[in-house]
Each structure stands twice: as C-alpha cells, then as structure tokens.
Amino acid sequence: MATNLHRYIPMTEQDQAEMLATIGVSSTEDLFRDIPEAIRYKGTMPMSSALDEFSLLEHMKELAGRNADTDRYKSFLGAGIYDHHLPVVINHMISRSEFYTAYTPYQPEISQGELQAIFEFQSYICELTGMKVANASMYDGVTAMSEAGALAAGATRRKQLVVSRAVHPEAREALRTMAHGLNLEIVEIGCTGGVTDLDALRAAVTTLTAAVLVQSPNFFGAVEDIAAIEPIIHGAKGLLVVSANPMALGLLETPGKLGADICVGDAQPLGISQSLGGPTCGFFAVAEPLMRRMPGRIVGQTTDQDGKRGFVLTLQAREQHIRREKATSNICSNQALLALCASIYLSTMGKQGLIDAATLNLQKAHYAANTLKAQGFELPFGAPFFNEFVVKLPEGASVKETNLKLLEAGYLGGYDLGIAYPELKGHMLIAVTEKRTRTEIDSFASRLGEVVA
Numbered sequence: 001m002a003t004n005l006h007r008y009i010p011m012t013e014q015d016q017a018e019m020l021a022t023i024g025v026s027s028t029e030d031l032f033r034d035i036p037e038a039i040r041y042k043g044t045m046p047m048s049s050a051l052d053e054f055s056l057l058e059h060m061k062e063l064a065g066r067n068a069d070t071d072r073y074k075s076f077l078g079a080g081i082y083d084h085h086l087p088v089v090i091n092h093m094i095s096r097s098e099f100y101t102a103y104t105p106y107q108p109e110i111s112q113g114e115l116q117a118i119f120e121f122q123s124y125i126c127e128l129t130g131m132k133v134a135n136a137s138m139y140d141g142v143t144a145m146s147e148a149g150a151l152a153a154g155a156t157r158r159k160q161l162v163v164s165r166a167v168h169p170e171a172r173e174a175l176r177t178m179a180h181g182l183n184l185e186i187v188e189i190g191c192t193g194g195v196t197d198l199d200a201l202r203a204a205v206t207t208l209t210a211a212v213l214v215q216s217p218n219f220f221g222a223v224e225d226i227a228a229i230e231p232i233i234h235g236a237k238g239l240l241v242v243s244a245n246p247m248a249l250g251l252l253e254t255p256g257k258l259g260a261d262i263c264v265g266d267a268q269p270l271g272i273s274q275s276l277g278g279p280t281c282g283f284f285a286v287a288e289p290l291m292r293r294m295p296g297r298i299v300g301q302t303t304d305q306d307g308k309r310g311f312v313l314t315l316q317a318r319e320q321h322i323r324r325e326k327a328t329s330n331i332c333s334n335q336a337l338l339a340l341c342a343s344i345y346l347s348t349m350g351k352q353g354l355i356d357a358a359t360l361n362l363q364k365a366h367y368a369a370n371t372l373k374a375q376g377f378e379l380p381f382g383a384p385f386f387n388e389f390v391v392k393l394p395e396g397a398s399v400k401e402t403n404l405k406l407l408e409a410g411y412l413g414g415y416d417l418g419i420a421y422p423e424l425k426g427h428m429l430i431a432v433t434e435k436r437t438r439t440e441i442d443s444f445a446s447r448l449g450e451v452v453a
Helices: 013-023 028-032 053-064 088-094 112-129 141-156 169-182 198-204 226-234 288-293 336-374 399-408 438-452
Strands: 160-164 185-189 209-216 239-244 262-266 282-286 298-303 309-314 388-392 427-431
Touching: 013 028, 088 336, 112 282, 112 298, 112 309, 112 336, 141 160, 141 169, 141 209, 141 239, 141 262, 141 282, 141 288, 160 169, 160 198, 169 185, 185 198, 198 226, 209 226, 226 239, 282 288, 336 388, 336 427, 336 438, 399 427, 399 438
Parallel strands: 160 185, 160 209, 209 239, 239 262
Antiparallel strands: 262 282, 298 309, 388 427
16 A cells, blocks of 8 residues: 555665666666667767656646647647537546556456447447448547558459548558558549549549548538549449548538448547547448458447346457458557547537537638638638638748747647648648637637738
C-alpha cells in the first residue's frame, strides 16, 4: 500500500548496480559498446539540468500554452478533425478504470462490459451507414480507407483502384502506400465544380478495376452524387467504397441505400476530442457478402450455458490469429476507448439529437458562406455542401499569412488547400460546426475581410 503514496518509485544507486551486475556489465556505458566510438555523441545534450516537480510542471504548462487550442481560439479549421460539442458525460464514462485501462478483451468471461460497448458501437455504425456488418473499429478513417482498397482488390482479384482526388489527401497517401505493398495500380480522377468528374470516372473504370473510392461529403465539403457513381463501377462488376462523415449521415441518405459495398470513415465528429490531431477512431462497414473479408474483428452476441445474453469476439481474421499470409489485415488493435466515446455520444444525443446537430452544421456553414459571399469573397464551387466550403482569397493573398493574422485576432482559420492541391493556391477550406455562434461567424467574416483587404 505504501507505494501508492508515490507518483513513481525512484531507482537508487544500489538498484542500478544490482541490475547492471545481473545482466553482466559494469556500467551503463557498457550498454552502448556495440556502437562504434567514432560515431558516438561526445558533447553534452542541449537540455536543462534536472528540475524539481514544481518547476517541471510549470515548464510543461508553458510548453502546452503555446498550442493554439480550441479552448482559447474560435476554430474554423476542419479538414478531417472538427471542433464539435462534446457532452460532459463522455469524459465521465470513459474515465472509469474498467474502460480506461482495458486492452483487447480476449477473455470474454471478464470483459463483458467492454465487449457490449463495442457491440453497441457496431450496431450504431450499421444503422448510420445502412450497411449489414461493421467491425469493432479501426485506427482512423485514413487507414480504414486503405484497408477498404485492399479488401476490394482481394475480393475481386483485380489490381486497379480508381480514387477521386476529392478524397482526403492523407487517405490517398495511405492508399498509395498500401497499394505499393500489394502491387496495385492507383488511378486518380480529377474534379469539376468541387466534386468527382463523372465523365473522367466513366473513362477510367474498366473490367480491371477492383473498386471506385469516393468521399462524401468530400474533402472540399461537397456532397458527391453517389447514386450516379454506383452504376459506373457496378456495371464493371467492381465494388463501391464510400468514405462518409458520420455527422452528415444524420441528414444524408445512407451509403448502403445508395449502393455502397464498403463504407468507411472517421468517428471523430461523434464525441471524440480533437486532441490536437488525434488519436481518432475509424469505422468500417460492409455488405454481408464481404463480411468474412473484413479487417480487424467483430464482436458477436450469443448466449451462455444458462441462456443469458453474452458477447464474444468473432471473425478475427488478422495476423495475430491465423497465418500471416492468410490474414486480411495487419491492423492488430481496435480503438475501443474512442469507439466507446462515439457510442456514448450517439446514446446521449439520440436519433433526433444527431439530426439536430447535423442540421445546425449545415445551416451555420451556409450562413457563413453567404456572409462571406456578401462581402465579396468568391466561392468557386457550386456543389451542395455540408459543414465545409471553399473560399478563394483575393489575388495575391497568402492563406498562410492570412491565417497568422487571424490567429492574432483569436481565430483558427481554414485549411490552406494549396498545400495538397497546387491548382487551388490561394483557396481556403473553412469548417463551421454547431459550436460556432452567429456572432462568431460574423466577426470571423469581418476580420477575414479586413485581413485580405
């Protein structure tokens, strides 16, 4: 019990000497003897001497204070991570030690709570996406997209993936990395008016195409015409992969009803903190014929010998359980704690609450777009959008410099599209969530106009 009084247990000189003697060396320097003397660092590391606890805490607070977080700044930055409202009950629940310290529930007899929570997550994802089966979550939406490409190639035994350039740039990078290892060909389709060019898509899809991968709402915030894309790939007997924003699914038709074979995305909008960029939680749902090819794991519902409802891990077709060359995925863990965040969020909000939150995102984003348009800003894309839209800054204005000036005024400005799309240099991707008030939107628009004037 005495050890609980200490934040840590220090190592004495005697402890160090005994450990060194046990492994057969006389000093810590001997641990590095395999490193050639010529390449060893001889100087003193540029760091302070040891700090006492109070000084260290003050130093860490100062470092953390340099981050431009959404507690102190009004955020109009999205591009994959969004500043949504987090009901306080979420943090209260996930801080319980039963969830907070849990790892993989290999022993179902002692993990029923976690297994049920994951089962509820799967059920919510199926309802949101309109798909038949969902897994127990992935690392994030980006890796879920690349895993979808791998599944499609394996299921169709084809080597070509056609992906829209309106898909998140980081998801396309992950897809390329995966494709390199599996010797797959990636064909990118351009955009017109902020959405996928359907004529170019028709020209690119052939009998060699395993899948078409699109995102809706896409990276520019625009809603893709999934109903028009579906017959293009299914006519070639390939698969349709749709990456979706789960918040938008509170309003939009489900990908499953629009013909998607695989639906993936990031659950971050559903009650998961931005945490300065992650971690998040990916979801992955499929039509029933693809169930046994799904990466990761599935929690299934069953009954015990007394007839009581229980939960177990099923369909664990991954490298830890079967031969590596037969595994459907190399992802070895799911984001159970963050999936729990999403489940608590959806339970708290309810069906109508999610619709209301999605409606606020839609209305406030359109209000912001109209306000900026009234100030003379050009909105280059005319496609319907959800809670993000593209604004073109005046000729010669730098998005980077503009964002620095907005930061000084207390705003996190939009994403610089020129980083990933050279043809969109000088364009800013602005996100507006339910948290932004009308006053904040008006003030942001006014300040943006002053900065670029």
